[in-house]
Amino acid sequence: MLREFLRLESAGGIILMAAAVAALIIDNSPAAPLYDLLLTTPVSVSVGTFAIAKPLILWINDGLMAVFFFLVGLELKREMLEGELASRQQVVLPAMAAIGGMAGPALVYVLFNAGDETALRGWAVPAATDIAFALGILMLLGSRVPLALKVFLSALAILDDLGAIVIIAIFYTADMSWVSLAFAAVAIAALAALNIAGVRRVAPYILVGVFLWVCVLKSGVHATLAGVVMAFFIPLRPAQGSDHSPLRDLEHRLHPWVAFLILPVFGFANAGVNLSYFGAEQMLASIPLGVALGLFVGKQVGVFGMTWLAFRLGLARKPEGTTLLMFYGVALLTGVGFTMSLFIGGLAFDNAEYITMVKLGVLAGSLLSGLAGYGILRWALGRNLESATQGNG
DSSP states (O other), X not given: OHHHHHHHHHXXXXXXXXXXXXXXXXXXXXXXXHHHHHHTOEEEEEETTEEEEEEHHHIIIIIIHHHHHHHHHXXXXXXXXXXXXXXXXXXXXXXXXXXXXXXXXXXXXXXXXXXXXXXXXXXTGGGOOOHHHHHHHHHTTGGGSOHXXXXXXXXXXXXXXXXXXXXXXXXXXXXXOHHHHHHHXXXXXXXXXXXXXXXXXXXXXXXXXXXXXXXXXXXXXXXXXXXXXXXXXXXXXXXXXXXXXXXXXXXXXXXXHIIIIIHHHHHHXXXXXXXXXXXXXXXXXXXXXXXHHIIIIXXXXXXXXXXXXXXXXXXXXXXXXXXXXXXXXXXXXXXXXXHHHHHHHHXXXXXXXXXXXXXXXXXXXXXXXXHHHHHHHHHHHHHHHHHHHHHHO
């Protein structure tokens, strides 16, 4: 299942990259007005007097991304119960790396934007890793990459996503509607009752989950968090006499849709930046610099520094067939923060100019991190192969 997951994530990363490039090209071409018109197209769903009316871009960011977060929640639950995060020994290394990988970029961003209260709202933008992109780059290096490195990056990215979820819930919540939150609590209680009653059919959970999403959307808490909450109530264990896990089956079915449709659509809708409006002065402003260097410098220092510390203190052992240089290459790859960084940037700012500066920083930092990580890993794997060859000789 891990190999299938990695295969889907890597292929999805390539499609996501193509979607982002397409958005950049279109937004810097004569078709740019059509691109903007598409994203601002009003879409509404109404039942009687109740209605949800939003532009298309918000349906993508609040609706489709809730499905992405639902999948993240399923992966997180499975990993915590029986996967790479199920025991203390397994979780120490990626957990320490994830903590460093969130703290380092945030500190770099704050250093560049200290004193600007509005800009400081974006402190969490460079703190997240895009697992699809990062694994896609790692898989380009082929079978030479030790499985332990792929597992480390996957576990780290999942914990990184968990950190992003907590950050969104605490720091990027608008004025709350307590009535909507009360209805959301009723929905969560219904999900818990389904789980306790041993319901293994997925449909009832989905129906309650849609109601939960609407309640959370209206409450002021970001709607994507409903996906994570719902995921934690999907049963992992099969029904008695069956070998089908509802969580595993649902995860397996959702992966292709998220990897090949939802994330590319999100990338296409959010990666468009009209570069004609930005010269060197804007590109070197504190927000894009803080984001870019947060991803490129903060991530590698935080992830590799905590990884090295875990090895040094004996809290974790370096897996056989890996080197510190390989872990440094992976630390660089965690600076590819495309999807989650753009998502958090959209929550942090409602000013178009600030959001565009965030996009510039995310694209620059992610590109630098991806290229540097690929180069270092290629060199490290080549050295490892050469040493093994000489040893056999």
